[in-house]
Amino acid sequence: MLRQSLVPVGQPLAIKCSVEKSLKSGDYNITWYKVGNQTAVPRDKLSRIHHQKNLIWFLPAMLEDSGDYECVISCRNLTSYRNMSTKVTVFERIDGLCLNEKFAVEEVIFTSSSAKVVCPHLDYFRNEKNIQPVHWYKDCQMLEGKRFAFSNRDLIISNVTVHDQGNYTCETTYTYNGKQYNISRDISLIVEVSPPKKPPEISYPRNNSIEVELGSQVTVDCNTTGADGYEVFWTGNGVSIDVFFMSRIFASPYKEETSYDGRPMHSVKLIISEVNSEDYEQPFVCQASNPFGQVASYIILKRRVPGIQRWLTGGIVSSLILTFTTLIIYKIFKIDLVLWYRNSVCTFASKEDGKIYDAYVLPTRSSGGRSFSRLETFVHRILPDVLEQQCGYNLFILGRDDLPGEAVVSVADETLKQSRRLMIILGSEISSCCLLEDTSEQQLAMYNALIRDGIQVILIEMDEIQDYTSMPESIKYIKQKHGAIQWKGDFSEKSCSANTRFWKNVRYQMPSRKKVSYSEVYLLPLTLNNSAAKER
Numbered sequence: 001m002l003r004q005s006l007v008p009v010g011q012p013l014a015i016k017c018s019v020e021k022s023l024k025s026g027d028y029n030i031t032w033y034k035v036g037n038q039t040a041v042p043r044d045k046l047s048r049i050h051h052q053k054n055l056i057w058f059l060p061a062m063l064e065d066s067g068d069y070e071c072v073i074s075c076r077n078l079t080s081y082r083n084m085s086t087k088v089t090v091f092e093r094i095d096g097l098c099l100n101e102k103f104a105v106e107e108v109i110f111t112s113s114s115a116k117v118v119c120p121h122l123d124y125f126r127n128e129k130n131i132q133p134v135h136w137y138k139d140c141q142m143l144e145g146k147r148f149a150f151s152n153r154d155l156i157i158s159n160v161t162v163h164d165q166g167n168y169t170c171e172t173t174y175t176y177n178g179k180q181y182n183i184s185r186d187i188s189l190i191v192e193v194s195p196p197k198k199p200p201e202i203s204y205p206r207n208n209s210i211e212v213e214l215g216s217q218v219t220v221d222c223n224t225t226g227a228d229g230y231e232v233f234w235t236g237n238g239v240s241i242d243v244f245f246m247s248r249i250f251a252s253p254y255k256e257e258t259s260y261d262g263r264p265m266h267s268v269k270l271i272i273s274e275v276n277s278e279d280y281e282q283p284f285v286c287q288a289s290n291p292f293g294q295v296a297s298y299i300i301l302k303r304r305v306p307g308i309q310r311w312l313t314g315g316i317v318s319s320l321i322l323t324f325t326t327l328i329i330y331k332i333f334k335i336d337l338v339l340w341y342r343n344s345v346c347t348f349a350s351k352e353d354g355k356i357y358d359a360y361v362l363p364t365r366s367s368g369g370r371s372f373s374r375l376e377t378f379v380h381r382i383l384p385d386v387l388e389q390q391c392g393y394n395l396f397i398l399g400r401d402d403l404p405g406e407a408v409v410s411v412a413d414e415t416l417k418q419s420r421r422l423m424i425i426l427g428s429e430i431s432s433c434c435l436l437e438d439t440s441e442q443q444l445a446m447y448n449a450l451i452r453d454g455i456q457v458i459l460i461e462m463d464e465i466q467d468y469t470s471m472p473e474s475i476k477y478i479k480q481k482h483g484a485i486q487w488k489g490d491f492s493e494k495s496c497s498a499n500t501r502f503w504k505n506v507r508y509q510m511p512s513r514k515k516v517s518y519s520e521v522y523l524l525p526l527t528l529n530n531s532a533a534k535e536r
Contacts, residue, residue, distance in 0.1 A: 003086040005121060006103045008093050012174055012181045013058040014124040015086050017071035028075050032056045035068040035085070046177075055124060058088075059176055066090045098140040099169050104186035109160060110194035111262070117155040119170035120185050126153060126172075137169040165191040193262030199293025200227035202286060207297055211304040218272040220299050222286035226263040229254055231289040234270045236282065241270065248273050275301065335508045342512045353420070358393040358511055359458070360419035364426050374462055375427045378487065382496055387506070390498040393513050395423075416455065420511045423458045424478070426465060458509045459484040485509075 007013040017030050032041035032051045041051045049065065050057050058065055065088060072083045091103045109115035119134055126132075136143045136155045149156040153172075157164055168187040173180055203223045212218050224232050234241040234251045241251045252269035259265050270284055283298035330337065363379045380400060387393040395401075396415050416422070459475075461484045468476055485505045489495030498507065 003084070005086055005088045006105060006185075007058070007061045007088070007090055007121065008100075008103075008184060009063050009090050010060050011183055012125065012176070013061045013088070013121060015056050015069070015088070015121075016124070017054045017056075017073065017084055019054060019073060028073050030054050031072045031074070033070050033072065035070055060181055061088070061090045063090050063092070098137070099167055099186045101167055101186070101188065104167060104188040106188045106190065108190045108192060109157070109164075110192050111160050111162065112194050113160075114156055114158045115160045116151075117157065117168060117187060117189060119153045119155075119172075120187070122153045122170070122172070122183065122185065125174040125183060132173045134170050134172045137171070138166050140169070160191060162191050162193065165189055193258075193260075195226070195262040195264075197292055198226065200288040200290050200295055201225045202288055202295055202297045205286060205297050205299040209300040209302050211302050212275050213304050214275055214277065216275050218270075218275055218301065220270045220284070222268045222270065222288075222297075224266050224268075224286075224288040225259050226290055227266055227288035228290050229256055229264065229266050231287075232266045232268050233287055234268060235285045235287060241284075248276075249279075270299075272301075335504050338508055339504060355420050356394065356418040357396040357415065357420065358513055359387075359395050359421040359423045360416055361395050361397040361423045361425065363398065364424070372427070375425065377491060378462065379425055382489075382491060386496055386498050386503055387510070391507060391510075391513065393510060419455065421458055421509070422455050423460065424475075426459065426461050426475075426484075456509070457482060458506065460506070461486045463488065 003015075005013060005015055017032070019028065019030070030051075030053075033039075034041070041049060041056055043051045045052060048059055048062075050059075054071070056069060056071070068085055068087050070083050070085045089103065091100060093100055105120045107117060109117065117136075122134070134150060134153055136148070136150065143155070147158045149158070153170070155168070155170070166189060168189050169184055170187070171182070171184045174183055175181070201224065203225065204221060210218075210220075222232065222234060232254055236249065241249055243253060244250050249270075249272050252271060254266045254268045257265040266288075268286070270286070272279060279301050280303055281300060283300050285296050285298045287294065287296045289295070361379060361383065363375060379397060384395060384397070388395055396419060398412075402411050457478050459478050459482060464486050465484075468479060471479075485502065487502060489500075489502065494500070495502075497503070
C-alpha cells in the first residue's frame, strides 16, 4: 500500500502506520525503515527523525529525507507480518511565490450546499497542547466572507460553485520541545458539477404544432436535459418508433452533451421521409425519464394553407423596401436623373415663354487683388465657355453684353424681364462696402427677383463664405431659402467640364434648354443685341 506525503523543506511531518483494528496493542510490534537502509528509525524523541508509537516524525523535514519509507508490522507469534510504504517528497518553495502548484495535494469537491476541504498531514500536530488556529488562503488571498467557515483543520465552503476551484493554502504553527515550527500545505482544489436530483426536462417540442406540406420530408428534434440516454425515445399512435432507416418514420441515434449544471443533454431526431395524409393531426410524443421522474411532450403536424395575410405582409414589406430604396437612389442621383430627363424628354417638349435669356449674370464688385482677377476670369471666360458653348444656354453678362452709352437702368430692367434666372456671383474677398453697392441696376435686379417678377435666383460663391453678417438682407434671404453653390475649381480643363459636380448643380437650377450647335450659340447674342439696338 503506497502513500504520498508532500512537505516543504524546514517544516514538520508526521506519518502514521495503519494497523488493523482487530489487533490489540500488545499483539504486534512496529518498526520504521527508510528503503535501502537496514537501520531502523530510532525511537529517541530528541532525534530529528524518530519513531514514536505508530508514527514516524520529521522535526523538521530536510531535502535529504526525500525517499520511500516502510513500516513493518510483526505479530508476536513471529509467523506473520505486513508492511506499509509511503513516499516522502521534501521540496523547496520558490522565492516570491506563496505556494508551489507542482507539489499541491489534489482534492475534489462537488457543487452542493456545502463541502469540506481538508488541510493534509495536520492531524498529529493538533492536540490539547498545540491548538493553534489554521489560516486559509486562495490564490494567496486570505479567505473571508460568510460562505467560508473553519472547523478544526478543515475549511467548510457553503453553496459551492465552479468558481471555487483553484489553489488553496492552509497555514498554522506547531511547538515541540520549546521550538516553534511553521506548517503550510498546498491544495489544488477541483470542483466537479453535481447533477441535481430532479426529473428530466424537454426543451422541444413544447406540445405545439407545425405546418408541413403533403409528401415533404420532416425532421423534429427532441431536446432533453437530465434524462438517461436510453430512456429518450419517440412514440406515434402509442407505439415506440424504432431506429430503423428503412422505415418511412424512424428515429435517429441520440447525441449526448453536458449542461451547465452537470446534467446530461440528449437530442433524438424524429424523421418522416414522406408525409402522408394519416400523419396529420396525430401527436408524435417524445418521452424522457430518469430515476427521479418521467416527462413527455408532443408535436402535431398540420397542413400548410397559403395565407392571404402572409402574401399581404410580404407585399407590404417588399413595397416599403422598394420605396425606401427608390428614395435613397433618387436622393443620391436626383440631379443626374433630372438632367438626363431634360436631355432626353424636355428637348422635344420645350415650351416658349417669350424669354430671350436663360440667365442674367450679375457679378458683385470685389475689393480688388487676386479675388477680382478670379471673379473676372470666372464670369467672362469660364461661365460662357461651359454654359453657353457646352450646354447651349444664352446668358446676359453685365459688363459684357451691354453696349457703351446705353442707359444702364433701362437696359437692366428690359433684360431682367427677358431672363429666366438671376445669377449672382459672390467673390471670396467681398467687403461690406463693395458688396452690392447701392447701384440702380443691382437694386432693380433684387427688386425683380424678390418682389415683382419672382425670378428664381442662383447664388454662386467663388469660395466658401463663412460670415454673412455684413451681407444685405436680400442676400441673406436668398442664401437661407435657396442655398449657395460653391466654386472650388482651379480653371483647369477638368474643372471646366459641364459634367463636374459644380456645373451639374448649376445646370440643375438653370431652366430646361434644348442643346444647340456651337455656331447657333455664338451668333445668338450678337443677333439679339443688334435687334435691340435697332428697336431703340
